[in-house]
Structures are given as structure tokens and as C-alpha cells.
Amino acid sequence: MATSNQEERPRSEILNMKFGDLKVFASTSFTRAKQFTVEKLGKADSVTTYDDEFEHLIQQVQQIKTTTEKILTQVYSMVQPNPGIRFESRVYSKLDRPQPHHSSPHEFLGAELSRGGNEFGPETQYGGYLVRCGEVETKIGASERKFQVKVYSEVITPLRAFLEVDIKNILAEQKILYVKRLDLDACRTAVKKAQIEEKLQKAENALRLVQADYDMQMDMVRKNMTKIVETHVNNLGHVKGLMSALKGHYTECLAHLENVDTGIILTTPTSSVTTTESSKMTFDELNVDEEDARKAKVLYDFDAENESQVTVLSGQIITVYPIEDDDDHYIAKLDDDSFGQIPKMYVELL
Numbered sequence: 001m002a003t004s005n006q007e008e009r010p011r012s013e014i015l016n017m018k019f020g021d022l023k024v025f026a027s028t029s030f031t032r033a034k035q036f037t038v039e040k041l042g043k044a045d046s047v048t049t050y051d052d053e054f055e056h057l058i059q060q061v062q063q064i065k066t067t068t069e070k071i072l073t074q075v076y077s078m079v080q081p082n083p084g085i086r087f088e089s090r091v092y093s094k095l096d097r098p099q100p101h102h103s104s105p106h107e108f109l110g111a112e113l114s115r116g117g118n119e120f121g122p123e124t125q126y127g128g129y130l131v132r133c134g135e136v137e138t139k140i141g142a143s144e145r146k147f148q149v150k151v152y153s154e155v156i157t158p159l160r161a162f163l164e165v166d167i168k169n170i171l172a173e174q175k176i177l178y179v180k181r182l183d184l185d186a187c188r189t190a191v192k193k194a195q196i197e198e199k200l201q202k203a204e205n206a207l208r209l210v211q212a213d214y215d216m217q218m219d220m221v222r223k224n225m226t227k228i229v230e231t232h233v234n235n236l237g238h239v240k241g242l243m244s245a246l247k248g249h250y251t252e253c254l255a256h257l258e259n260v261d262t263g264i265i266l267t268t269p270t271s272s273v274t275t276t277e278s279s280k281m282t283f284d285e286l287n288v289d290e291e292d293a294r295k296a297k298v299l300y301d302f303d304a305e306n307e308s309q310v311t312v313l314s315g316q317i318i319t320v321y322p323i324e325d326d327d328d329h330y331i332a333k334l335d336d337d338s339f340g341q342i343p344k345m346y347v348e349l350l
Contacts, residue, residue, distance in 0.1 A: 310340025
């Protein structure tokens, strides 16, 4: 029995300690929530504020975070325009598994050009050129893949690490500082409200401890934010790496494109049908009857739209001939012996 009691005592003490810790945690959480609510309602007696230098550091860190996030998002979109594949990449990176291979648009086009060229026959001019273009597109796709790998390793990965480690830690420390600031203001309020000497002394002791804890956290956050502000320019090297990768990629692509026409002589096929300039019908071949000729005055300008028509101007006096089986047009003959059809409504018979 004695042994059993000795074994039970440590367990009860441990339970009491855990209960005490839980009680302290609940009390502290309630005090913080109360202080937070009072501040939000604008009823707090006093609120500890940060100095101007510290506030400026907070703004600078936020600006660095926002700018880096925007740059990272756009670089990621440029390297992989397909949002589905981008999402898949993030999922597989979280699972620490290799992402399945996806052919690029250049590789798809290269395969289709090569397929078409082989169907037409690589020995033919058209088929051979398609095959060569397919090879160039495939090489451009391979160059694009190397470019993506380089940007991922030299730009995206370090920028993401900067956000997910350095900036994330700073923001977490700022939240801790905010909580400690709530504790500090709650302790100051408790000191003001303490009326009994014993409670006042206890509140002042708690205030000194919380104040020291707050000051230590403030110094640490200030130091780390200053370090971020001073060293974030190291990201300039990653941006330069992006420009270098772009230059190398485009230079390689240009070299492939410049070689696509090397040794290729394109010939334009000639038609086996020879065309001769058609001679316009003469006036005598119209078989018009001179007895049907009438003088007419042109009422409106008319521009010929084809070779069977003739252009006339308003006010001209011309000779017109009726057309068999056509009640809407005349054959008009001008003083310079040019002739052609004109609408009847454009002239007035004299």
C-alpha cells in the first residue's frame, strides 16, 4: 500500500501542474481577448504604440513582401503559362514527388510538323521543309525546358524560400510582439485599477516582468526587420539570373531559327496553263444597227466597274444603242470611240 501511495503522488502532482498551466493559459487568453476587444471598441485607457522608426520598418517589410510575391507570381506564370500544370507542380512539390512530364506547345508543334513532313515525303520540297521546321521546333522546346529548369532553380526556388522562411518568420515574430503588447497594456490597466496595496504590488511585479519580455521581443523584431531591409537587395542577383536565362534562351532559339532555311531553295511552281491577254471586242463586232442610234445626255457620273462598261461624266453628249433582251442598259459610244454598257437611268435621250 505504501508503494502504491508513493506511485500515486507523482501522478497527482503532474495532474495538478497541468491543471495549473491550463488555468494560467485560460486566464492569459481571456485577458488578451478582453484587452483586444476594449481597444477595438476605443475604450482602452492607453495603448502602447510603436516608435516611428519601427513603424517604418514594418512598412518596408510589407512592401518587400508584396513586391517579391508579385514578381514571383509573374515569373511563375511566364515560365509555365498553364495554370493547371502550375497547380499540379505545387501539389507534387508538397508531396515531394516528381511531377509527370508535359510536352510544351513547341514540342507538340514540332511533332506535328515532322509527322506531316513524313506523310508528304521528306524527299519532296514541302515534306522536307516541314520535317526541318519540326526539328527546329523540337529544339526550341528543349531549349525552353532548360530555361524553365534554370529559372526554377535560380529564381523561383530562392525567392519562394525568402518568402516562406525569412518573411514568414518576421511576420510570426510581429504577431508574438502584438500579443505581448496586449499583455503589457492589460498589466498597465491592472496597475491603474489596483486599490489594495497587496494587489498593487503584485500588479507592478507582473508589469515589470511583462515589460521586460515585451522589450526583449521588440529588440529582436527590430533587429530582424532591419536585417531583412538591408539584405533583401540580394534578390537582385536572382532577377539578374532571370535576365541571363532569358538572354541565353532567346539566343539559342534565334540560332535554331536562323538555320531553318540553310540549304533550302524554295521554287515557285509554274502553271501548265498559259494565259494570254484577252483582246477586247471591237465596236463593229457588236453588230449594232446604226439606225437605232440615239443621242443622249448623261445625267449622272458613272464609273465603269469592268471591261464591258464605260465611264461617262454628267453633262456629256453621247450616242447610245439599245441592247437586245436587256431593258436596263445601253451601249454607249463616246467621241473618242470608246464604248461600253451604261445603265439607262443615267442618261436622258435627246
